[in-house]
Amino acid sequence: MRHPRCNPDPIAECFVIISHGAWPGSRGINAAFFLLGALLVAVFGAVGPASADSARPVPVGSPVRQQEPLPQVQPARLVILVDESGSISPDDLDREREAAAMIGLGEFAPGSSVSVVGFGSDNTGSQLPVDAVCEAVTVKTAQDQQSLADCVAKLRKRNKADGDGTDHYAAMQQAMTYLSDGPPGSAVSPKMVFMLTDGNLDVSASPRYGRDNVGDQRNQAALRGLDGTLATATKVGVQVWPLGFGNVNKAQLDRFAAGGFQGTCSPSVPRPAAAVAADSRAVADFLLKAFGSARCAGSSDIQRIRLGAGDRQSVTVSVPEIATDGSIVVVKQDAKVTVSVFDPSGREVPKSGRLGDSVFQDSGANGPVESLRITNPDPGNWTVKLTSLPGSPDVEVSAVVIWQGAIRASLTVDPPAPRRGQPVRVLLTLQTRNRPIRDPVQLAGLVFAVRMTSGTAELPVRVADAGTEGDDHSGDGIYTGSVVIPDSDAKSVTFTGTVEGVGVSGDTRTVTAQVSQGRPRLTGQIAFDAAPALVPPGGSVAGLVTVTSVLPARAKVQLQITELAPGTRASVPADRTVFEVPATGRVDLPFTVTFAKDTASGTNRVVVSVVDTADPASVLTSYPLTVDVGYPPEPPPWPLYLGTGGAVVVVAAVLLWLRARKRRREVRGLAVFLFVRGRQVSDIAAPESGAIRFRFVVHSDEGMSPQLAHPVADEPAYRLVRDGGQFRLSTPFGEQFLIHDGERCPAGEGLELEIRDERRRQSEPADGLGTEQPAETVSRSTDLL
Incomplete structure (x- = not known):
């Protein structure tokens, strides 16, 4: 009989298959397989598959924790200030328009607002120094985004009759009319201003700043006024990101950046800073980098390609697993260029509506900049196909994906009610609204931080996912730390866990642990075997509960699943949920967690807890288990023809391969x-x-x-x-x-x-x-x- 699937653990499952004679053949071949399996299990251990016949899996214990609302990306308010002064060339203005549209249409949170303001100067006393072309457009619907794309096109190059100077002060004053409502955190946040300019502040011809310009008094007056506006920006939490190109005064732009709010969306990202590009062609790249730092947004680099008349070409952008919201923005220059987008599975996605778990909203299809907003995008490489009509001009087309992950952190304290002077473990994990994340590459740029507060004292707790210092398994996405409860009069200690960084919305979790007075009646600890690289749907992972009792009589404890990550379906066999603990002693209680056949493919996470049945509110211990669920490739046919000697060779090859794989990553x-x-x-x-x-x-x-x-x-x-x-x-x-x-x-x-x-x-x-x-x-x- 042909075994339907080999367990993704290439060692343990294949031993199970071999020992049961799942592959047909001579007795010699089966003996060789048994030797191979035994050797592999001896070296690495085994995680047995679930047995549907031996124990019926059922949901365990008390109800799973109350379902919280799904995490969402935080909306922001953006103001983009665009230099329209007389020194701007037509090509410079086009690049500014494209950069403003790229960021505005790339904003991924439906509740965000985007304002675009052009600025020059008032050289007669009756001119308008600013053009508020887009006044606080909320980018919720496709119509909103289209409105933004249309108004960006109204940016213009000024001549002398329009006021062709460079009034940064008037521009910042206009920006603050959209952002000056209250201190940081009191309104929609974050709030940020991006200033694109090709020159220095120049209001030498503007009577607004004095009857004459003796001693450069007009520019000095404008700078003093600008300093006051920047002080207001600091009070209300507005960041300022100046982006200069051409012949600009970098020191002056640095002054603008330092004068605004210096808070950041994460400790790991830089504070607002000025940047200077050689020319306007690099403005979009610089603005994208500043947007990522200000917004804690991830992005690809801008992909550029020349598209000739009648051409069909493609570019690829990649969406990481941690992304939950994003926009693919294509700067076409020619509105007649058509854009088709294909997901990582090769399916063409709709301009609006749903495909699988993803929701799409396109805007700007009839303009020079087109954007496809995606909620819950599939991770992987997305293909953007571009088509130019015959007779169309040659254009440079660019594409970029801008994204963020709406995350939720989870903080576990073990034991939940520690004694004074007792070491405790804290375990910090994260998940998006779609899935838990464990891939070290996805988590590498994030900051996991925990601090403990006892009375007025606060202590940082170092956490890591390195398989050392109390962390059970390296690279499983569980950041673990250890700390000793202070020997003080405090009746409780509070642990605060935070996950922040570029590419995520950030989240903070707080757990308050009551300090036990004296030794508890029951204590417990949960440990899991090292999970295989891949657990098949319906497969299981073995665990062990260790319970210590100081009671004079027997007691009972119950195993509970208290939290399931999105898409995770897991249970414990019914006969392994309630355990009897002997009087005044310690006992090890094995159990398994089984993942349902219809659980989500990919990373699954479940929190397992142990409670005292005499007091179900008393949690003895908890542990978050993270595994990858899926099927491995079909087993190759060549083992069918190996004898005993060949099996030994395979063992050696597997050992060498695993060792080499580890070395390759170092x-x-x-x-x-x-x-x-x-x-x-x-x-x-x-x-x-x-x-x-x-x-x-x-x-x-x-x-x-x-x-x-x-x-x-x-x-x-x-x-x-x-x-x-x-x-x-x-x-x-x-x-x-x-x-x-x-x-x-x-x-x-x-x-x-x-x-x-x-x-x-x-x-x-x-x-x-x-x-x-x-x-x-x-x-x-x-x-x-």
Whole structure:
């Protein structure tokens, strides 16, 4: 009989199949299979599959925690100030329009509002220094987004009769009319201003700032007024992100950025800062980077392609697993270019409506900038197909995906009611509205933080997912820490867990633990075997409850499932839910968690708790279990023809492969070199431990060459990981690059980073006759970590 599926655990399940003779063949072959399975299980252990016949799985214990509303991305209020002064060229203005539309239409939260204001100056006393072309457009519907696209097109280049100076003060005053309602957190937040300008503040011809301009008094008056407006921005929580291009005064723009609100959406992102591009062609890139930092939004790099008359071409953008809301924005320039979008499964998605779990809303199809907003996008590579009509002009088309993950953190304290002086574990996890997240690559750029408050004292608790210092399993998405309850008079301690970073909306959870007076009657601890790489639908994971009793009589404890992540369906066999605990002793109680056949594919998470049946409100211990559910590839036919000797060879090969896979992920041997305008000024090597991530920073002190260094605590840092034969570099600004050995990528004005793999270089033949690699350029990844 052919076994329908091999368990995704390539070791344990295949042993089960072999030992039951699931593959036909001679007795010699079955003996070889048994040897293979026994050896693999001896080395790695086994997680047995669920048995539907031996124990009927049922939901366990008290009801699952009250369902909370699904997490949503936080709306924002954006104001984009666009320079219309006389020095702007027609091409500059087009680039400004495109950048403003890209951010405005790329805003993914339906409750957000976007204002676009053009500015020049008042040189006669009767001119309007600003053009409020888009006044607080709420981008909820496709019609709202279309209205925004239409009004952005009204931005104009001013001449002398219109007021062609550069009045940054009037522009900021207009921006604050949309944003000045209350301190930070009192209204819709975050609030941010993006200022695009090609010059310095210049109101020398404006009578608004004095009867004459003796001693540059008009500009000085405007700067004083601007300082007052920026002080107001600080009070009400408005960030200012100036973006200059061409001949601009960087110090003046820095003054604008520093004058506004300095709070950030996450400790890991930089404070508002000015940026200067060489010309207007780079404005969109700079604005996208600033938007990501201000909004804690992830994005791809902008993908650009030339589209000729009658051409059909495609670009690809990537949506990570953690994204729940996003927009694919295509700057077409020519409104006649048609856009079709295909999801990672190759299905063409609708312009509006639903496909699977995803909801779509398109806008701007008849204009130069088109946007497709997606709620609950499938993770993976999305294809944007572009078609130009015959006779159309050649245009440069660009596409970008902007996204964020609406997340919910979960904080577990074990034991829930600790004693003074007792060590406790805290476990912090996250999930989106669609799924729990455990992939270390997805979580690498996020900050997991826990602090404990006892009375007036506050103590940070270091948490990590490294398989050390109390963390059970590395890379399972459970960030674990340990702390000792203070020996004080406090009757309770409060733990606060926070998850923040670029690409997520951020969430904070608080758990208050009552401090036990004296030794508790019952204590417990839950542990799980290391889960296989993949658990099949209907499969199970083995666990162990250890209960210690000081009672003079027997007691009973009950196993409960108290929390299920979205899409997770799990249970415990009915005969393993209530256990008897002997008097004054300790007992180990094995159990299994079974995942239903219709549970969600991918990451599943369940919180298992143990309670005292005599006092069901008394939780002895809890533990969040995270596993990946799915089917592995079909088993290859070649094992059918192996004998005993072949099985031993397979064992050795598997061991070598697993060891090699672990080594391939380690960052040891990597070195980063910093170049300033082509000259190397610094270098730094990855740690020699078995780490799989390499964090470093670029320090730029005035008057000194920039230097590479290891980060301090939660300092925003670059993050480097191996990705197959390439390296994935994530920047503190939300960008990500895929880099080959020896290639360089930009790191700011005149700065470049080069990644070298000394481990690979040492393993190459000395004569240099190894496999020749094709010349490639750095490819910017289309997702952010």
